[in-house]
Amino acid sequence: MRPFGFEMPAGECQTDPYDSHIERRLSSLSGQFFNQGEYENLLRNGDPVVYEVRSMERPEQEGELSFGLSIVHPGRVGDEYYMTKGHFHQVRETAEIYHCLRGIGALLMESGDGDWALEEFRPGRVVYVVPGWAHRSINLSEQEDLVTFFVYPSHAGHDYATIESRGFRKLVLHEAGGYKLADNPRWSRAGAECHV
Amino acid sequence: MRPFGFEMPAGECQTDPYDSHIERRLSSLSGQFFNQGEYENLLRNGDPVVYEVRSMERPEQEGELSFGLSIVHPGRVGDEYYMTKGHFHQVRETAEIYHCLRGIGALLMESGDGDWALEEFRPGRVVYVVPGWAHRSINLSEQEDLVTFFVYPSHAGHDYATIESRGFRKLVLHEAGGYKLADNPRWSRAGAECHV
Numbered sequence: 001m002r003p004f005g006f007e008m009p010a011g012e013c014q015t016d017p018y019d020s021h022i023e024r025r026l027s028s029l030s031g032q033f034f035n036q037g038e039y040e041n042l043l044r045n046g047d048p049v050v051y052e053v054r055s056m057e058r059p060e061q062e063g064e065l066s067f068g069l070s071i072v073h074p075g076r077v078g079d080e081y082y083m084t085k086g087h088f089h090q091v092r093e094t095a096e097i098y099h100c101l102r103g104i105g106a107l108l109m110e111s112g113d114g115d116w117a118l119e120e121f122r123p124g125r126v127v128y129v130v131p132g133w134a135h136r137s138i139n140l141s142e143q144e145d146l147v148t149f150f151v152y153p154s155h156a157g158h159d160y161a162t163i164e165s166r167g168f169r170k171l172v173l174h175e176a177g178g179y180k181l182a183d184n185p186r187w188s189r190a191g192a193e194c195h196v
Numbered sequence: 197m198r199p200f201g202f203e204m205p206a207g208e209c210q211t212d213p214y215d216s217h218i219e220r221r222l223s224s225l226s227g228q229f230f231n232q233g234e235y236e237n238l239l240r241n242g243d244p245v246v247y248e249v250r251s252m253e254r255p256e257q258e259g260e261l262s263f264g265l266s267i268v269h270p271g272r273v274g275d276e277y278y279m280t281k282g283h284f285h286q287v288r289e290t291a292e293i294y295h296c297l298r299g300i301g302a303l304l305m306e307s308g309d310g311d312w313a314l315e316e317f318r319p320g321r322v323v324y325v326v327p328g329w330a331h332r333s334i335n336l337s338e339q340e341d342l343v344t345f346f347v348y349p350s351h352a353g354h355d356y357a358t359i360e361s362r363g364f365r366k367l368v369l370h371e372a373g374g375y376k377l378a379d380n381p382r383w384s385r386a387g388a389e390c391h392v
Contacts, residue, residue: 004323005303005323058291063287063291065293067293097263120201125201130200151263151347152261153349
């Protein structure tokens with residue numbers, strides 16, 4: 001295995017030379033958006049791509065780094081912005097770095113016991129997800145993609161199930177001139193603690 | 197320890213909010229440049245800053261990621277471009293990622309047994325240093341800083357001594373209209389093999 005270099009096209013986002021390209025459509029985010037009625041309405045009119053991940057796969061072993069681009073498209077389900085599924089790492093004690101290349105957004109984070117944090121994304125801004133925190137990217141723009149470059153230890157693995165079942169504690173909702181945070185009524189501390 | 201975000205100022209490179217700022221002056225690169233006479237000449241006229249590293253220090257443990265900016269200033273010692281010291285990781289089986297934000301340059305890499313690779317840096321270009329390869333950043337511009345964002349596993353550690361004693365196998369030298377690679381006459385395979 002030799003070193004390699006490649007272009008990271010923040011602007012155009014063509015696939016090459018990434019060796020993995022995942023498209024997540026609205027239907028794959030079942031149960032994640034608060035306004036379930038609006039979610040079903042939107043699905044009846046099609047199944048838009050909410051976000052894409054273009055990544056360079058590395059061996060899933062300690063010392064390797066996995067990296068790529070996350071592209072969250074603009075849109076909303078009711079008042080709730082388009083977002084990624086969000087996940088913990090399977091190996092909890094692993095960090096992740098996000099570097100915003102384009103767009104306006106936020107990274108919503110949550111620890112195993114329900115502490116939470118929100119960090120904004122603007123071009124040039126870096127967010128460090130300390131080990132043990134789940135993370136979800138949210139596009140706060142009405143028009144523009146949110147593009148971030150991510151790096152995480154390749155042995156981290158992904159745990160989507162915990163967030164699928166309990167959600168995040170906070171919702172990030174549109175309001176005139178900005179966004180607001182609201183409590184997620186479906187979230188429960190009990191649901192959190194059983195995953196600590 | 198909670199997640200955090202901050203600006204990564206590729207343009208201005210002010211220190212905040214990095215918690216470590218290293219300046220490497222020409223005198224700290226003793227023995228690294230091929231043209232020793234010219235090196236000593238330059239030192240007699242001052243001791244310029246060749247490169248800077250602004251980084252966010254993390255606990256040196258598995259699962260954490262260390263990251264920051266490397267800024268190599270433009271300049272030459274004879275025909276040889278300004279460059280970083282270059283290093284292996286103490287824990288050999290750890291990778292590193294470089295993402296070029298500004299400038300024109302290259303990452304010169306070398307494995308323990310003397311295989312070598314050169315990858316160019318241009319804004320938007322990413323270079324993946326697979327585990328086990330030493331790496332040195334080189335500024336190929338006559339006027340502009342080379343600015344790269346780096347990420348590596350925090351437990352990797354730095355081994356500068358191996359490169360200080362054996363150098364890199366290849367030299368990257370200026371020539372009209374570009375650059376050329378030359379063999380480093382001071383490098384020896386024996387010197388390499390004893391560090392495998």
